[in-house]
Amino acid sequence: MSVNIIYDWNGADYSSLHEKKSVCIVDETLRDGIQSPSISMPDEEEMQSLISVMDEIGIEFATIGYPGASTKVKGAVEKLIEYKLNQGLQIEMICAGRTVAADIQAIIDVSQNCGVAIDANLFIGSSPVRQYVEGWDLQFILEHVKKGVRFAVENGLRVCFLTEDTTRSNPEDLGPILETAIENGAYRIGICDTVGHSTPQGVQSILKFAREVVKKSNPDVLIDWHGHNDRGLALVNALVAVECGADRIHATALGIGERVGNTSIEQLLVNLKLMGYPGKNLKLLRRYAELVSASFKFPIPSNQPIFGLDAYRTGTGVHASAIIKAEESGQSDLADLVYTSVPARELGFEQIIEVGPMCGKSNVVYWLKKRGIACDDTLVTDIFEEIKRKKTVLTDREIKGIINRHVTG
Known part of the structure; x- marks a missing residue:
C-alpha cells in the first residue's frame, strides 16, 4: 500500500522488543490441554498429526505427557518421540513430572528407551496455601528440589524447574527454592501462574524478581512463563512476560486446559507477529486449530479471536x-x-x-x-x-x- 493509513500507538511501546531475539514457544496442548474436563482424548494418529503441524508452524518445544502417571502414558510418550525421530521433526520434546524419584525415573526410562536427551519440566508447589494444604514447610520443599533436580541432571535430563502457583508464592520462600534448583543443575526456571491469579503488573514484578535470582545464581539460566486464564488475562500476561524478558512462553491450542484453560497459542503467535517478532508459519495455524478442534471434540466458539466463525x-x-x-x-x-x-x-x-x-x-x-x-x-x-x-x-x-x-x- 503506497500510503500509511494506520497510525499505530503500539509501535512506541514495543520498539524495544524488536531488538530481542525471537521468543520460543512451548506447546502444552498434549499435556495441559488434555486436562480440560470438556475434551475427548485424541488417539495416537491424531497426536502424531498434531506434532507434525506444530513442527511445520515452527513451534520449538512440545510437552507431550507425564510419563510417571501410568504405564499407558509412558508408552504413548515413547511412541510420540519415536514418531518425531522417524519423521525427522525439529520440534523438541518435553516430559513433565514432580520432583519425586518415581516421576523422574519414568522420564529417565523414556530417554534411555528412545536414545535421546529429553527436557524434563519438574515442578513442586511453592505458595503458602499449597504448603498449608500439603503440610509442607520450606525445608521439605528445598530438600525435594535439591534431590529431584540433582537426580535428573545426573541421569542426563535437561531440567526446567517450575514452581507451581509461583504468582502467589512468598518471595522469602521463592528465592531459596529457585536458587536451590539452579545450584543443582536446572538450566531453566519456570514462573507459573497456575490458577490465573496474576495481573500484568504482577507479571512485571515476579519476572523482575526471577531475573534478580538468576543474575545472582547463574546468569546463563533461562526463564519460562506458564499462564492460565482464570481471570481472562492469560494472553496479555504472556505478552507482558515477553516484554519483561521471558525466554520461553507456554501455551495451548485454542487455549484449552485445566478449568478455563491456558494462554491461546494461536492468539499468542498472531500478536507476536503483529508486535514485530520473527514470525512462525501463520498460514498453518488455521489447519492446526481445526485439527485440534476435531481431535479433541472441542468446538471453536463463534466469538473466539482469530479462528471463531464471527472473527471476520x-x-x-x-x-x-x-x-x-x-x-x-x-x-x-x-x-x-x-x-x-x-x-x-x-x-x-x-x-x-x-x-x-x-x-x-x-x-x-x-x-x-x-x-x-x-x-x-x-x-x-x-x-x-x-x-x-x-x-x-x-x-x-x-x-x-x-x-x-x-x-x-
Missing part, C-alpha cells in the same frame, strides 16, 4: 459498507484493515458480509454479486423486507428461497 464476519450495514468500498478500491489488503486488526488473508480467511437485521441494502447487493447472481431493485427490496421481519442473519438457503420466488414470479 459482519451483518452490520455501516461496517459492511466500509468493507465493500475497501474491496472496490482494488487494494487487496485494505478490506482486512478497515474493520479488523488481524490480517485475515494471512490466516486463510476473508471478510464475510452477511444479510441480517442490522444490515443495509448494500449488504444484499454485495451478497448477490459475490455469488454471481443478477440483481434488480425489486429483488433487493424483497430480500431486504424479509430481513426486517427476522431476528437472525438469513441463511444462504433462506435467501435462495426468496430468489427462487422472485424468478418464478
